[in-house]
Amino acid sequence: MSQPAEGDAASQSSTTIGAAAISAPMPASVARVVDEARSIVRNDDFGAGTDAVDSMMRFGRMRLNANYMHSSPTPSSDDPQRGAAVQSPPQGDAAPGAPAPGPALEVRDLAVAFDGPAGRTRVIEGLRFELKRGQIGCLLGPSGCGKTTALRTIAGFVRPDAGEVLIDGKVIASPREWVEPEHRGVGVVFQDYALFPHLDVEANVGFGLRRVSAAQRRERVARMLALVGMGDYRSRYPHELSGGQQQRVALARALAPGPALLLLDEPFSNLDPDLRERLAMELREILNEARTTALLVTHDQNEAFAMADVVGVMTAGSIAQWDTPYRLYHRPLTREVADFVGLGSFLQGRLRERDGISSVEFELGVLPIRSRTDQAIASASADAHGEVVILLRPDDVIHDDHSPLMAEVVRKAFRGAQFLYSLRLPSGAELLALVPSHHNHAIGEHIGIRFDADHVVTFPARERARAVRA
Numbered sequence: 001m002s003q004p005a006e007g008d009a010a011s012q013s014s015t016t017i018g019a020a021a022i023s024a025p026m027p028a029s030v031a032r033v034v035d036e037a038r039s040i041v042r043n044d045d046f047g048a049g050t051d052a053v054d055s056m057m058r059f060g061r062m063r064l065n066a067n068y069m070h071s072s073p074t075p076s077s078d079d080p081q082r083g084a085a086v087q088s089p090p091q092g093d094a095a096p097g098a099p100a101p102g103p104a105l106e107v108r109d110l111a112v113a114f115d116g117p118a119g120r121t122r123v124i125e126g127l128r129f130e131l132k133r134g135q136i137g138c139l140l141g142p143s144g145c146g147k148t149t150a151l152r153t154i155a156g157f158v159r160p161d162a163g164e165v166l167i168d169g170k171v172i173a174s175p176r177e178w179v180e181p182e183h184r185g186v187g188v189v190f191q192d193y194a195l196f197p198h199l200d201v202e203a204n205v206g207f208g209l210r211r212v213s214a215a216q217r218r219e220r221v222a223r224m225l226a227l228v229g230m231g232d233y234r235s236r237y238p239h240e241l242s243g244g245q246q247q248r249v250a251l252a253r254a255l256a257p258g259p260a261l262l263l264l265d266e267p268f269s270n271l272d273p274d275l276r277e278r279l280a281m282e283l284r285e286i287l288n289e290a291r292t293t294a295l296l297v298t299h300d301q302n303e304a305f306a307m308a309d310v311v312g313v314m315t316a317g318s319i320a321q322w323d324t325p326y327r328l329y330h331r332p333l334t335r336e337v338a339d340f341v342g343l344g345s346f347l348q349g350r351l352r353e354r355d356g357i358s359s360v361e362f363e364l365g366v367l368p369i370r371s372r373t374d375q376a377i378a379s380a381s382a383d384a385h386g387e388v389v390i391l392l393r394p395d396d397v398i399h400d401d402h403s404p405l406m407a408e409v410v411r412k413a414f415r416g417a418q419f420l421y422s423l424r425l426p427s428g429a430e431l432l433a434l435v436p437s438h439h440n441h442a443i444g445e446h447i448g449i450r451f452d453a454d455h456v457v458t459f460p461a462r463e464r465a466r467a468v469r470a
Contacts, residue, residue, distance in 0.1 A: 136310075
């Protein structure tokens with residue numbers, strides 16, 4: 001059975017069922033959904049080894065009813081420090097020209113730890129970033145870096161040990177202040193989309209619109225389905241849709257109540273690779289049209305670059321660099337970021353300055369440093385002897401049959417319009433080169449190369465040169 005569990009981000013209220021029960025009185029409509037969820041959990045197999053409480057929690061991470069969003073919340077009696085609800089109008093319906101009162105989302109020195117066999121282990125430490133209104137951000141990093149925990153903390157599924165999370169300038173999470181998920185005005189699109197299998201597309205999208213008239217609900221649902229290009233599928237059920245279509249329906253459901261912030265947990269991971277980037281670009285257009293502030297997490301840099309305005313590369317629970325995709329690729333601040341973002345090669349070099357012009361000499365020639373910013377970084381990176389490490393991207397290496405610089409082809413990967421060659425230099429060092437696919441050279445063949453780098457990226461010469469994710 002498809003699990004309608006991980007998060008119905010469409011409705012204005014996300015109610016946690018099970019271990020973290022609802023303490024405020026529930027409207028009858030919410031109570032009915034809770035009873036239905038409990039019935040489904042009791043009667044369906046959610047997988048071997050998954051206990052009922054975990055299943056209830058998975059099902060409960062949906063935004064159950066707009067009642068909470070449109071009424072003053074009642075803090076639970078057992079938590080006097082719980083914060084007030086974050087009241088935010090739908091962003092898509094905001095008055096034109098309305099002043100932005102600051103960042104839509106702020107994360108300040110966030111820390112989260114979990115209990116384990118060796119005691120409490122910090123999975124997030126000193127996490128800081130912010131999103132402006134209407135901006136799309138991304139937390140990018142490998143498995144285990146803490147990106148999903150950060151998303152869950154913002155959503156309200158994890159309590160922080162230190163730091164703060166603010167939405168529209170109001171603290172919604174800290175060790176002393178806590179706003180329940182259903183009062184945060186946050187929509188969530190989960191990895192498995194969490195569509196209700198027994199509801200058609202129209203009912204799924206309109207599930208969270210319980211505090212509006214039937215006519216308003218129909219109009220809002222029609223507008224959201226048109227926005228995501230699913231207007232002709234309103235009567236279909238989730239099992240009758242492709243993965244990409246289910247993703248669009250989940251997005252429409254999340255956008256329908258007009259959340260202050262939309263969170264997306266690896267939204268393309270269930271899709272075919274050739275579909276991911278196209279849908280990422282389409283999703284970006286949809287979010288921009290809806291003027292929605294959004295944050296996604298992914299390990300796929302192509303998805304991150306296609307969709308986000310700003311990206312934070314996460315390593316070991318903190319952000320190594322929060323920047324635009326262009327700057328992450330062309331001006332990574334650390335070796336770690338350069339290693340994770342894109343392909344490339346690290347080579348030893350020596351910084352030279354003559355008549356105010358900087359360049360880097362390495363075994364295959366001289367690379368002029370044209371940018372003042374790059375010159376300043378190179379000067380700061382060089383040791384007392386001028387030694388640096390330079391980063392060469394595959395597109396910095398040009399195949400040129402007339403060049404006297406030769407390199408041996410040791411590996412190659414066909415990529416349709418291009419070959420990705422691994423080339424061995426006379427010193428034994430290797431670099432990567434993207435070459436048009438009509439230049440089909442055999443392994444072991446020597447080819448001419450030259451360099452054309454608009455950005456000469458340098459780092460301190462602390463480690464041996466090596467290829468990056470060759």
